[in-house]
Amino acid sequence: MNQNWLSWFERQLEIAREKDLNRSIEISPAHRLSRLNKEREIDLSTNDYLGLSSNSAISSLIAASVTHGNGTTAARLAGGTSKLHMDLEAELAKFHGKQACLTFSSGYLANLGVISALIGKDDAIVSDKLNHASIIDAALLSRAKHYRYRHLDMEDLESKLDAATRRHKKVLLVSEAIFSMNGDLAPLREMINLKNKYGALFYLDEAHSVGVRGLHGEGLAAEMGVAKDIDIILATFGKAYAIAGSYIVSDEITVSHLVNTCRTFIFSTSMPIYNIAGCMASLEIIKESSQLRANLNETSKYMRQNLISRGFDIMNSDSHIIPILIGDNSQSLAVKKSLGENGVFVNAIRPPTVPTGSARLRLSLSAQYDNDDMETVLQHIDNLLKPPTTFRNA
Ligand SMILES: Cc1ncc(COP(=O)(O)O)c(C=O)c1O
Structure with a gap:
């Protein structure tokens, strides 16, 4: 490695060490x-x-699934879709009371790809200041105008929605349901009222609430009885499901749009069958x-x-x-x-x-x-x- 690059990296590490x-x-x-x-x-x-990471029933079903093969070796649209992928997506859509579902290899990839497929450079994203890094990166990738409102501040959200809808035709509102580093909750009802008032689309990241909240673990929106008012819900398989990967649920048209435009879905190898089998097994346990x-x-x-x-x-x-x-x-x-x-x-x-x-x-x-x-x-x-x-x- 060129010495100038190494010295630069070493200096960055030193700066980080100095600040702990x-x-x-x-x-x-x-x-x-x-x-x-x-x-x-x-x-x-x-x-x-x-506590499902050590659940032996899930482990057994994962072990049994290897008869279906190992990796899929292709992206979903290019040879990487099995019946198990389709079955899992159908089950998840039903679980959340939505028309359709799309799975991804990680929550980071889903946020990055879905958000940047929904909005482009003429649009706006209105996002809580404490939203996850993957949402911030998605906003940057989309090239949409990025409005960040003060954490959970509904007045500031309204003023940002107002400003965004005056200047942009398509406005996407994005929030976590339970915030990953604070553990506080988004006031979903107020947010739904505002998104309706301003005609925005509402994307809710339920990474930390699916499995944990709701009668059957469907998440915070379901617990509050407002899941039908959220346009797109994201959940991850890496947390309460204790496997890896993620999914979004929404209506059929939106999901078809994503199948055709979402680059982290189109250009990435699909999840291996054992992973899908684990998610399916975990979903059944979560419900119970x-x-x-x-x-x-x-x-x-x-x-x-x-x-x-x-x-x-x-x-x-x-x-x-x-x-x-x-x-x-x-x-x-x-x-x-x-x-x-x-x-x-x-x-x-x-x-x-x-x-x-x-x-x-x-x-x-x-x-x-x-x-x-x-x-x-x-x-x-x-x-x-x-x-x-x-x-x-x-
Ligand atoms: C709120 C939130 N969204 C998305 C992600 C990304 O999920 P994954 O770990 O599956 O990439 C995380 C991960 O920590 C998260 O906390």
């Missing part, structure tokens, strides 16, 4: 081969919300998992109440994703490390994932844990952190 923003890859707690104290470990660092959802909601409520009563700032979380605001990058890393040494695994979330000065611990709860486990976590937190958020060892 450097990232490095290590084997995650959930994926260590030998876990000596597995029964004493509490892993709140993944998105395995229902009311008890797991109830457990998760119960422990999440317990944890939120206990953290608030201790004086921690949990950033308006109203879900199973619970941040503890720390602010400082190095303190966040230090608390995460100390918790890990005590068998409690959480993520330290730093910029650019979250705004500068708002580094936090992110606890993503899972139905496999109960209130006793949460007590253990709270005891460790008590030993390490003093509210509002001073690290005791700092």
Whole structure:
């Protein structure tokens, strides 16, 4: 490698290290081969919300599916569609009460491709300031005018919709349902009223709510009884489903339009059959998992109440994703490390994932844990952190 390039990369890494923003890859707690104290470990660092990543019924169905072959070796429109792909999409459309569904290899690819297929350079996207990176990147790729409204601020949303519809014919409103780094909820009813008032299309990213919310796990829009008013819903297979990939559901015409225009669908190899089989198996379990959802909601409520009563700032979380605001990058890393040494695994979330000065611990709860486990976590937190958020060892 040319020395100038290496020096430049090294300088960028140094700058990140100086600000405690450097990232490095290590084997995650959930994926260590030998876990000596597995029964004493509490892993709140993944998105395995229902604990399905170790579900043996799903594993068996994945294993059985290899009789259908390994990879599909082609994109969906060029030889990479099996009956299982079609069956899964039909089941998912039915699950969400929509006409049609399209699957993708990841949520990132779905957001990138679908959003940039829906709008172009003469259009506008109106997007919550805390929307996921894939939505921000989709807005850039689309070349549409990007209006970002203050997080969950309906007045600011209305003023941005007003400005956007005055200048652009097609306006797309995009929001997460449960926000991935804050755990707070989008006010869907108000947003639907506004999107109707301004004639916008509403795209809702339910990555963190499908499986977890709704009577059968259909998501937050279904729980609030407004799924029919959302034009396009995105969900990922990598979180509560505990497999990998994603899908969108919508009406038939919109999905046909995407089949013809969505570049991350058209120009990418389709998901392997074992992956599709895993998603199908997981979907069936999710539908039947009311008890797991109830457990998760119960422990999440317990944890939120206990953290608030201790004086921690949990950033308006109203879900199973619970941040503890720390602010400082190095303190966040230090608390995460100390918790890990005590068998409690959480993520330290730093910029650019979250705004500068708002580094936090992110606890993503899972139905496999109960209130006793949460007590253990709270005891460790008590030993390490003093509210509002001073690290005791700092
Ligand atoms: C809100 C949101 N949308 C989309 C994605 C991307 O999904 P995937 O991990 O399947 O690429 C994520 C992933 O973390 C997410 O949090």
